[in-house]
Structure formats: C-alpha cells, structure tokens
Amino acid sequence: MNQFGVIVRSFSNSAAVNSAIKNVTIIGGGLMGSGIAQVTAQAGQNVTLVDVNSDILAKSQKSINNSLGRIAKKIYKDNPQEGEKFAREASERIKTATDPVAAVKDTDLVIEAIVENLDVKHALFQKLDNAAPAHTIFASNTSSLSINDISSVVKRKDRFGGLHFFNPVPVMRLLEVVRGGETTDSTFDTMMQWGKSIGKTCVACKDTPGFIVNRLLVPYMAEALRLLERGDASARDIDIAMKLGAGYPMGPIELLDYVGLDTTKFILDGWNKNYPDQPLFKPIPILNKLVAEGKLGVKTGEGFYKYDKK
Numbered sequence: 001m002n003q004f005g006v007i008v009r010s011f012s013n014s015a016a017v018n019s020a021i022k023n024v025t026i027i028g029g030g031l032m033g034s035g036i037a038q039v040t041a042q043a044g045q046n047v048t049l050v051d052v053n054s055d056i057l058a059k060s061q062k063s064i065n066n067s068l069g070r071i072a073k074k075i076y077k078d079n080p081q082e083g084e085k086f087a088r089e090a091s092e093r094i095k096t097a098t099d100p101v102a103a104v105k106d107t108d109l110v111i112e113a114i115v116e117n118l119d120v121k122h123a124l125f126q127k128l129d130n131a132a133p134a135h136t137i138f139a140s141n142t143s144s145l146s147i148n149d150i151s152s153v154v155k156r157k158d159r160f161g162g163l164h165f166f167n168p169v170p171v172m173r174l175l176e177v178v179r180g181g182e183t184t185d186s187t188f189d190t191m192m193q194w195g196k197s198i199g200k201t202c203v204a205c206k207d208t209p210g211f212i213v214n215r216l217l218v219p220y221m222a223e224a225l226r227l228l229e230r231g232d233a234s235a236r237d238i239d240i241a242m243k244l245g246a247g248y249p250m251g252p253i254e255l256l257d258y259v260g261l262d263t264t265k266f267i268l269d270g271w272n273k274n275y276p277d278q279p280l281f282k283p284i285p286i287l288n289k290l291v292a293e294g295k296l297g298v299k300t301g302e303g304f305y306k307y308d309k310k
C-alpha cells in the first residue's frame, strides 16, 4: 500500500491492512469531509457522503474527482488507462445523500466533519444515535472541541472517539486517533486499524485541547498574526521567513488561509472561553475582522491573500 492508501503492487511490498469497517458514512462534504470520503474510497471501502443540499454535494464530488485525477496521474504515470480506472472506481464507491439519519442505517463507522460548533454537532449525533446499528462507531474530526463534550449527548460513549485528519487529506499522511474518557480498547483498536487500512500513519492521543498537532500549530499561527498586527513584519515576509528559515512547506499566514480563517477563529474562541488565563488563546482583532467580512481564506477567494476563485 502506498501513502495514498492505494494498493499498488509495484509501489510497495507491504501487505494491505484489513479493517472490520467496510461501510463508512461521512457527514459534512466540505474541505475535510470530501478528503476523508476520497481516501476511504481509494482504500476500497464504500462511502456515503452527507451534506445539507445537493449543490454542496456536487461541489464535493467535483473536488474529489479533481484530486483523484491528480493522484492517479502520479501513481499510474506510466499507465494512464489504469489511472483512469482507479479514479473512476474510487469515485463510484462514493454515494451522496442529504438525509443523515437514513445514511447511517447500514454503516460501520460514522465520521462527522461538519462545522466546528458544539451545539450543531450535538444536534447531529443525537439524531444519529437512535438510527445507527448498535455496532457502529461514531467519530468526530473536530479540530479543537473535546471528544467527551461532543459524545456527552449519545448513549454509545464506549463506541465514540476522535479521528482527526489534516488538510489536504489525500496528501497529509497523519491521522490522530483520540481516546475519549469512555472509549473502550476495542473501539480504539478498531479506529487505529481502520486508519492504517486507509494508508494513514496513526498516532494516539488523549482528549486534550488541540490533541497533538493543533495544540502546537494554532498558537504558532496566532503568534504570527500578533507579529503582523504589531507591524513587526509583513505577511509575505513572515511566510518567507518560516519557509526558508524553518523549512515549513507553507508560511503560517498562508496556512491560516488554507485551513480557513473561520475554523481558526472557532478554535481560538473556544479555547479562550475555556482557558481565559492563557495569553496564547486571546482573540486576534485582525482575524476577527476578516471573518466578519466573509474573507475566510482560499475557500472564499480571499483571506490574508487573494486567490483565483475555482
């Protein structure tokens, strides 16, 4: 299996990792849900991707097909026909739906990737808990909320955990597997095994704010904005500095635009509310202003920088 979760014999000698999970329902077809749907389908599993309307789902399918095309070109560079077949078959494994309750009736794993808002996530999981089979594991891709807080509204707390992916999902190799307070060993092991089955490198983490990556990355991006606000350096120079001086693939301000300014604001606001004494989590006026103006980064065509609308 290669790093894209695709079993290609000529690319690797390692055996495919089996998982008890065959049918996966992903709720939220935005930036992250689309990527999670794609990597799951690439690994040969059946996916149902759910969002609030069919226009959004059509956009998700378009971005999945674009990404599959890029990956197919890379791994089947000497065999374009095989590449087309791979992309078509993966795409066909993804069904779309607008009713989350019907979409979990026959599924082994539900991964929630909707807006980073506890009340909205609660309303969704409450509905799903009664509808999904008893064995089904629920997971959230939350960036910053507590898994215990999210799972507080369901009965299946033992079959609930965090599966935290990174953007862009088809390229980033890490998956943080998060154990909530009541997650059983069996649920945790199944989630780990599933992560491996889709080609990700899994790390384990407790239910601590930001898990591993965001606890380090979000304060770093916030400090970059404070540097910018103080007028100590321009956005472009901060980005160049961290790329050429620290070897990061993107500078912190480019990365903020890439992640979505609304998502980062949600994260900081939530942590500031829970940890008011932590200076690293304080609100950042320049970030709040852009979000209020609807400039959310790459996805809206403008954030700290401007982008061509796709």
Ligand SMILES: CC(=O)CC(=O)SCCNC(=O)CCNC(=O)[C@H](O)C(C)(C)COP(=O)(O)OP(=O)(O)OC[C@H]1O[C@@H](n2cnc3c(N)ncnc32)[C@H](O)[C@@H]1OP(=O)(O)O
Binding pocket: 067, 068, 070, 071, 074, 142, 143, 165, 166, 167, 168, 169, 170, 171, 172, 213, 214, 217, 249, 250, 255, 259, 263
């Ligand atoms: C907020 C949270 O909760 C957690 C998070 O996600 S935090 C954010 C984590 N993500 C990061 O830190 C991303 C940092 N950036 C990067 O790693 C890189 O800039 C990047 C992979 C995004 C793009 O890489 P790049 O070299 O700048 O651009 P680009 O040449 O377009 O892409 C590199 C490769 O990835 C591929 N690629 C990029 N995006 C892709 C996508 N969505 N689908 C498929 N392939 C993709 C490209 O085809 C390209 O392949 P080749 O090298 O074979 O040509």
Ligand SMILES: NC(=O)C1=CN([C@@H]2O[C@H](COP(=O)(O)OP(=O)(O)OC[C@H]3O[C@@H](n4cnc5c(N)ncnc54)[C@H](O)[C@@H]3O)[C@@H](O)[C@H]2O)C=CC1
Binding pocket: 027, 028, 029, 030, 031, 032, 033, 050, 051, 052, 056, 100, 112, 113, 114, 115, 116, 117, 120, 124, 141, 142, 143, 144, 164, 165, 166, 167, 258, 259, 260, 263
């Ligand atoms: N943006 C990022 O880099 C990362 C985000 N995350 C987390 O993933 C989750 C999703 O983030 P993004 O994909 O960036 O957001 P997004 O805004 O791109 O997509 C969210 C999608 O969920 C849909 N949605 C909202 N409520 C819904 C509901 N009740 N039922 C069905 N669909 C619903 C929206 O229509 C939208 O398409 C958030 O919890 C975020 O914190 C995790 C890792 C990285």
